[in-house]
Amino acid sequence: MNSHDLSIVYTGTVIEEDGLTIGELCRACDTHAEWIISLVEEGIIDPYGNEIRSWRFSSSCLVRALSAFRLQRDLGINMAGIALALDLMKEIEILHTQISLMGVNGNGHKLLKKKSN
Amino acid sequence: MEFKDYYKIMGLARDSSQDDVKRSYRKLARKFHPDVSKEKDAEAKFKELGEAYEVLKDPEKRAAFDQLGANWKNGQDFKPPPNWDEGFEFKGGGFTNNDRSAAYSDFFEQLFGQTGGQPGGRYRQSFHERGQDSHAKIHIDLEASFQGATQNITLSTPEVDAQGHVQIKHRTLSVKIPKGVKPGQHIRLTGQGSPGLGNGQAGDLFLEIEFNNHSLYRVAETDIFLNLPITPWEAALGAKIKVPTPEGFIDLKIPPNSKQGSKLRLKGRGLPTREPGDFFVMLQIVLPQADTEAAKAVYRNMHEQLDFNPRQSLEG
Numbered sequence: 001m002n003s004h005d006l007s008i009v010y011t012g013t014v015i016e017e018d019g020l021t022i023g024e025l026c027r028a029c030d031t032h033a034e035w036i037i038s039l040v041e042e043g044i045i046d047p048y049g050n051e052i053r054s055w056r057f058s059s060s061c062l063v064r065a066l067s068a069f070r071l072q073r074d075l076g077i078n079m080a081g082i083a084l085a086l087d088l089m090k091e092i093e094i095l096h097t098q099i100s101l102m103g104v105n106g107n108g109h110k111l112l113k114k115k116s117n
Numbered sequence: 118m119e120f121k122d123y124y125k126i127m128g129l130a131r132d133s134s135q136d137d138v139k140r141s142y143r144k145l146a147r148k149f150h151p152d153v154s155k156e157k158d159a160e161a162k163f164k165e166l167g168e169a170y171e172v173l174k175d176p177e178k179r180a181a182f183d184q185l186g187a188n189w190k191n192g193q194d195f196k197p198p199p200n201w202d203e204g205f206e207f208k209g210g211g212f213t214n215n216d217r218s219a220a221y222s223d224f225f226e227q228l229f230g231q232t233g234g235q236p237g238g239r240y241r242q243s244f245h246e247r248g249q250d251s252h253a254k255i256h257i258d259l260e261a262s263f264q265g266a267t268q269n270i271t272l273s274t275p276e277v278d279a280q281g282h283v284q285i286k287h288r289t290l291s292v293k294i295p296k297g298v299k300p301g302q303h304i305r306l307t308g309q310g311s312p313g314l315g316n317g318q319a320g321d322l323f324l325e326i327e328f329n330n331h332s333l334y335r336v337a338e339t340d341i342f343l344n345l346p347i348t349p350w351e352a353a354l355g356a357k358i359k360v361p362t363p364e365g366f367i368d369l370k371i372p373p374n375s376k377q378g379s380k381l382r383l384k385g386r387g388l389p390t391r392e393p394g395d396f397f398v399m400l401q402i403v404l405p406q407a408d409t410e411a412a413k414a415v416y417r418n419m420h421e422q423l424d425f426n427p428r429q430s431l432e433g
Contacts, residue, residue: 009267011293012304028250059302067152075146097337
């Protein structure tokens with residue numbers, strides 16, 4: 001065994017469905033609570049729990065919030081536009097998954113192979 | 118150092134108006150935004166575009182860039198002429214104000230990066246702030262979600278040194294992948310994000326799980342899909358078939374009169390997440406080639422024996 005094998009292995013925590021508080025989500029997105037609240041109000045992300053203080057956000061909320069942040073910052077899209085873009089992108093992703101399921105044995109999926117990663 | 122032709126990157130003529138610059142940026146940003154685009158090198162292109170826009174949208178930087186002359190080619194080896202920037206004053210640092218994580222090319226840093234953006238200042242010592250959380254994707258194999266694994270990930274972080282230069286630092290972490298993770302889920306490593314300022318705590322590192330493509334299986338959320346090729350007689354008469362799953366082979370019963378594309382569900386045999394997903398077997402009926410006399414005879418026999426018309430609905 002060489003010294004490389006002895007390097008530290010980092011063990012993290014997996015963020016489950018009820019993983020993040022609003023504070024943690026704010027920090028993870030480097031943004032403020034008002035902005036997160038407006039994402040929830042627009043229906044872009046959907047926390048567990050009724051009150052803001054008991055809100056818990058899942059990993060997929062984090063992915064969507066980060067995407068929303070970048071879309072707003074880079075493209076100047078407003079909340080309604082972000083919601084629409086993310087929903088359409090989700091739909092495209094589902095379609096791509098379905099296509100890749102059909103195409104596993106090579107049934108003409110090469111035309112649509114752009115998104116295989 | 119490579120010359121960057123910011124006009125070419127933005128698809129603009131050198132005499133384009135500021136409005137054209139803005140319009141072109143908007144258009145290309147939508148096309149190459151990494152969240153939207155599925156183009157292979159969207160992220161690199163988007164970064165390059167951001168850098169070009171940073172220069173061309175700013176009349177001072179644009180004028181300085183124009184001063185370099187129109188004869189440089191994109192990618193050409195470049196050294197700035199001495200005193201090229203005399204008389205220009207650049208506001209704003211080596212990276213945009215609204216994105217602390219952006220790292221620009223050497224070309225950009227050399228030309229525009231040194232006049233601002235220096236960290237420090239008189240009050241720095243007494244200033245404490247928690248470091249930013251950082252994000253990265255980690256690509257794992259499907260098997261890692263079943264057995265758990267330890268995986269190395271190399272992170273590239275832009276860091277600003279004492280002189281205000283942005284440098285990319287690489288570090289490799291060994292990360293434990295716990296059993297039962299699914300795509301899109303995050304592993305949080307406390308204290309592995311950006312370092313804090315002063316006595317501030319370091320931020321956290323969020324690793325988003327992505328699955329590598331598998332040669333047999335496809336994953337959607339927590340469900341796993343397998344395309345299973347079967348013979349026409351297995352489909353028609355029913356059969357017991359050995360089927361691979363990530364946890365080993367199982368005996369799967371194919372019901373008689375199964376149809377092409379039908380799905381058989383094995384409950385709870387998907388990803389072993391908190392609520393385990395299902396394993397779906399999609400039946401793909403494969404026809405044998407009629408390439409021998411015997412095979413042809415079988416097909417002819419089917420034709421004679423079976424009263425079968427798959428086109429009934431087309432005939433009205």
